Amino acid sequence: EQSQETHEFQAETGRLMDILINSLYTQKEIFLRELISNAADALDKIRFLSVKNPEILGEKTELAIRIEINTEEKSVSVTDSGIGMTKNDLISNLGTIAKSGTTQFIEAIKGGNVNLIGQFGVGFYSCFLAGQKVTVASKNGDDDDQYIWESQAAHSFAVSKDPRGNTLGRGTQVTIHLKQDAVEFAEESTIRELIKKYSEFINFPIYLKVTREVSKQVEEEGEQQDQQDTNDDDEVKVKDDDDDADTKKKATKTIKEKVSEWVQVNENKAIWLRPKEEISDDDYKKFYKVLSKNSGEDPFNWVHFKAEGEVEFTSLIYIPKRAPSDMFDNYYGKQTTNLKLYVRRVLISEEFEDILPRYLSFVKGVIDSDELPLNVNRETLQQLKMLKVISRKINCFKILLLMMMKMKKKQRKEKKMIIWQKLLLRNNRDQKMRKEKRRLMNIMNFGKNMERILNQELLKILLIDKNQLNQQGIIIYTILRNMFIMMTTLIWIINRFISIYQMIYINSRLIQHISKLLLSIYQISLYLIFYFRWYSSKNSTELTSFDDYIERAKPGQDSIYYLAGENKEQLLASPIIQGLIKKGYEVLLLDDPVDEFTFQHLNEYKQKKLVNVGKGDFKQPEDNDEQRKKQKALKKVFQPLTDWWRKLLSENVDSVVISQRLIEDPIIVVSSESGYSANMERISKAQAY
Ligand code: ADP
Numbered sequence: 001e002q003s004q005e006t007h008e009f010q011a012e013t014g015r016l017m018d019i020l021i022n023s024l025y026t027q028k029e030i031f032l033r034e035l036i037s038n039a040a041d042a043l044d045k046i047r048f049l050s051v052k053n054p055e056i057l058g059e060k061t062e063l064a065i066r067i068e069i070n071t072e073e074k075s076v077s078v079t080d081s082g083i084g085m086t087k088n089d090l091i092s093n094l095g096t097i098a099k100s101g102t103t104q105f106i107e108a109i110k111g112g113n114v115n116l117i118g119q120f121g122v123g124f125y126s127c128f129l130a131g132q133k134v135t136v137a138s139k140n141g142d143d144d145d146q147y148i149w150e151s152q153a154a155h156s157f158a159v160s161k162d163p164r165g166n167t168l169g170r171g172t173q174v175t176i177h178l179k180q181d182a183v184e185f186a187e188e189s190t191i192r193e194l195i196k197k198y199s200e201f202i203n204f205p206i207y208l209k210v211t212r213e214v215s216k217q218v219e220e221e222g223e224q225q226d227q228q229d230t231n232d233d234d235e236v237k238v239k240d241d242d243d244d245a246d247t248k249k250k251a252t253k254t255i256k257e258k259v260s261e262w263v264q265v266n267e268n269k270a271i272w273l274r275p276k277e278e279i280s281d282d283d284y285k286k287f288y289k290v291l292s293k294n295s296g297e298d299p300f301n302w303v304h305f306k307a308e309g310e311v312e313f314t315s316l317i318y319i320p321k322r323a324p325s326d327m328f329d330n331y332y333g334k335q336t337t338n339l340k341l342y343v344r345r346v347l348i349s350e351e352f353e354d355i356l357p358r359y360l361s362f363v364k365g366v367i368d369s370d371e372l373p374l375n376v377n378r379e380t381l382q383q384l385k386m387l388k389v390i391s392r393k394i395n396c397f398k399i400l401l402l403m404m405m406k407m408k409k410k411q412r413k414e415k416k417m418i419i420w421q422k423l424l425l426r427n428n429r430d431q432k433m434r435k436e437k438r439r440l441m442n443i444m445n446f447g448k449n450m451e452r453i454l455n456q457e458l459l460k461i462l463l464i465d466k467n468q469l470n471q472q473g474i475i476i477y478t479i480l481r482n483m484f485i486m487m488t489t490l491i492w493i494i495n496r497f498i499s500i501y502q503m504i505y506i507n508s509r510l511i512q513h514i515s516k517l518l519l520s521i522y523q524i525s526l527y528l529i530f531y532f533r534w535y536s537s538k539n540s541t542e543l544t545s546f547d548d549y550i551e552r553a554k555p556g557q558d559s560i561y562y563l564a565g566e567n568k569e570q571l572l573a574s575p576i577i578q579g580l581i582k583k584g585y586e587v588l589l590l591d592d593p594v595d596e597f598t599f600q601h602l603n604e605y606k607q608k609k610l611v612n613v614g615k616g617d618f619k620q621p622e623d624n625d626e627q628r629k630k631q632k633a634l635k636k637v638f639q640p641l642t643d644w645w646r647k648l649l650s651e652n653v654d655s656v657v658i659s660q661r662l663i664e665d666p667i668i669v670v671s672s673e674s675g676y677s678a679n680m681e682r683i684s685k686a687q688a689y
């Protein structure tokens with residue numbers, strides 16, 4: 001006798017289902033994607049276990065996903081030979097929500113991005129978008145029986161032993177009995193398209209059962225003939241007489257018969273193992289969809305590379321368009337990565353520490369190596385030396401550099417780089433070479449270039465939503481700068497040794513690596529500075545570069561003026577710059593907090609000093625003798641007034657002076673030259689936590 005237990009959904013789950021059904025009803029189709037993704041997860045789990053213990057697979061060695069449509073009953077089922085669920089698993093996995101998924105998910109839905117469902121551990125419940133009833137049959141690999149979980153949403157589900165017995169062997173079958181308004185999912189073409197759309201790069205074969213009508217010819221006497229794959233509609237047909245001696249001149253009858261067969265719909269070869277030339281941008285984007293659990297957005301960019309040498313591995317890393325909302329949690333809390341580690345196509349781990357520095361926790365991707373031991377424990381993974389090497393090889397610099405390179409339209413001047421490299425490495429007495437070498441070292445000039453590389457563009461690449469992420473940007477900046485200074489110092493010392501003590505043995509490969517890196521950074525920094533753009537007082541609708549600015553500058557102007565603040569409208573109206581504008585000078589308006597930071601470190605561009613007009617020490621240009629005299633006189637006349645002011649405000653201001661810069665406004669408060677500018681102060685206040 002079958003006993004059926006009825007369970008209530010956890011309160012949260014019930015609430016979530018209501019919200020789901022009401023808010024996602026226009027996107028019913030995502031249920032298929034979520035089911036396939038769960039099936040693939042279950043398959044990943046069993047494959048991982050089978051590595052250590054191949055017997056675990058038993059007779060069910062095929063790891064695949066099978067989708068079947070029942071047009072009469074209007075149902076779809078997704079079957080996997082994955083790890084399966086015991087009775088208790090069914091109750092706890094499909095009746096409660098792990099993590100605190102609901103609240104977060106509800107927030108996300110409010111934000112309008114319903115596609116995020118898969119990321120909150122609530123994907124399964126999307127079944128009820130299309131299904132009025134959902135049946136899950138599952139069999140775990142061990143001795144447990146096969147159980148059925150069934151629910152019509154509402155508030156409860158029932159669990160019972162499967163009366164059919166152990167039909168699955170191992171795995172799970174989810175059957176969706178479609179609602180009246182979702183019957184389109186009982187159509188083969190719809191399902192096929194959905195698989196293509198969402199699950200093309202799932203790492204297991206996805207088979208769809210397709211049913212075709214086949215005309216079968218039977219001899220009138222009833223003798224069987226070979227089946228023919230035609231959809232010939234002719235009822236009766238006289239066969240061509242020359243073909244076959246046996247059937248010669250015999251009339252045959254055509255009857256229609258339904259034939260079903262499994263057809264693989266997806267391309268399940270791991271995309272990262274395919275040669276780059278064969279992968280289209282579209283493929284990369286599709287795979288990102290799978291990887292990011294369908295965040296619904298294309299990636300910003302990606303890096304696909306094969307490392308050789310010490311450890312060979314392939315890596316495909318994506319930079320998302322948007323920084324994840326929990327990036328800072330990740331930064332200060334437990335460190336995890338979004339990199340999946342595969343060993344020979346087996347997913348070993350999705351979460352492991354230390355492979356990437358914290359500030360890159362937002363990248364997503366896969367690493368696949370044939371060299372790691374397959375039977376590695378998730379726990380011991382961390383201690384593997386090999387992993388350390390991998391981590392070193394996919395270090396942030398590589399990712400950053402490759403990202404930047406990718407931004408370049410043409411890989412120009414590559415040749416020149418090689419020559420420089422040689423120059424830097426070759427230790428010969430050739431005068432010319434030495435001179436070149438010295439020149440190069442001068443160009444590099446220690447930390448200067450690193451400060452140049454630190455600019456908007458770099459931060460933009462890393463942190464697309466800058467305003468949200470200034471802090472992260474500054475951390476990256478600091479790290480990059482320190483690294484660069486260290487390396488340039490090192491290479492300078494090494495170089496010194498080479499030229500002075502020729503006999504000293506130096507690990508030339510090390511130098512080679514460092515110099516390669518330095519050169520790349522140098523090139524990129526030069527390239528990037530060219531792309532700096534800001535609003536300016538002369539053109540506040542389009543962006544202006546340094547070069548544009550210089551071109552427009554007044555003759556003899558040796559500075560580039562800038563003012564930083566919250567937005568360009570406010571900046572443009574600022575009394576601080578009215579004097580300059582009236583005199584015909586152009587002022588760059590930095591409306592992004594990162595800009596001011598960058599400017600302070602940039603100092604100058606093409607021998608023009610970058611001058612912050614918002615600071616106290618700012619002197620108006622065109623200060624000739626006569627004006628200075630006039631100024632002095634004024635100062636004297638108003639001395640009593642300024643003294644009085646100073647006394648009055650002694651607690652709040654450093655000094656009170658007569659200003660030249662004001663045009664219409666009578667008075668202005670500015671930052672002292674040594675202190676933070678008002679804008680920086682605002683930023684640091686905003687960042688304090
Ligand atoms: P998530 O996949 O993010 O964990 P879901 O709501 O999609 O969240 O699934 C909930 C849980 O149900 C899964 O974590 C898994 O334990 C279990 N589950 C769902 N589908 C399957 C399946 N096909 N095979 C085995 N377990 C499954």
Ligand code: MG
Binds near residue numbers: 034037121122124
């Ligand atoms: Mg899921």
